[in-house]
Amino acid sequence: MYVPFNQLPASARVWIYQANRPFTAAEIAAVQPALQQFAQEWTSHGRTLAASAEILHGQFLVIGLDEAVADASGCSIDASVRFVRGLEEGLDIQLLDKAQLAFLLGDQVQLLDRLSVRKAVAEGQVQPTTPYFDNTISTVGELQQKWPAPAHTTWLARYFAAAATPLA
Missing domain, CATH: 3.30.70 (Alpha-Beta Plaits)
Structure with a gap:
């Protein structure tokens, strides 16, 4: 129904x-x-x-x-x-491909290849506060409250921690 x-x-x-x-x-x-x-x-x-x-x-x-x-x-x-x-x-659209991550930049959804996230964070293209669409959320409540969410509050936090750590 x-x-x-x-x-x-x-x-x-x-x-x-x-x-x-x-x-x-x-x-x-x-x-x-x-x-x-x-x-x-x-x-x-x-x-x-x-x-x-x-x-x-x-x-x-x-x-x-x-x-x-x-x-x-x-x-x-x-x-x-x-x-x-x-x-x-x-x-003629792809809906099942998980290779791209989606961010909200301005009022536009921007896609970024999963393999280039580390570089995008290091170069400042993706900031900790950049809204990220975590498509693994599982409830309407999460959708309403955490979608999109600041990138640093999602599984992407590890990339910001790595970017903040100086290389030896």
Whole structure:
């Protein structure tokens, strides 16, 4: 059963899929009915799920599930991944690639290759306060409070500590 995203409880589980480029306004408008239909029809072992799906910051597909109604099963999670793959194919966009990290610079999402983070921190391109989209968060509450979060408050803190340590 479809639930508007803003009506999911803070405890609702989320899966975040980051696009390799911003969605266009036309793509967002075109995909909205498919997101609602997916959430409406998503089930787990025949049980209706209270779910939602939304494009946030123009670059992230976020699927939310109120597990207090019913938990997702392995099969239902597989179904959601198939749905995401279908969107990738239909829109010629990548949503399952984890090689890029997303930061909010100004009001724009900027992607940075995971392998170049250390260099970006050392060169000051990414600051401790740079908002970072940690797509491993797991609840709507975290999404609302910690997404994006200052980079130094996430797993990226180790890069700032390393940058602050003088080389011998």
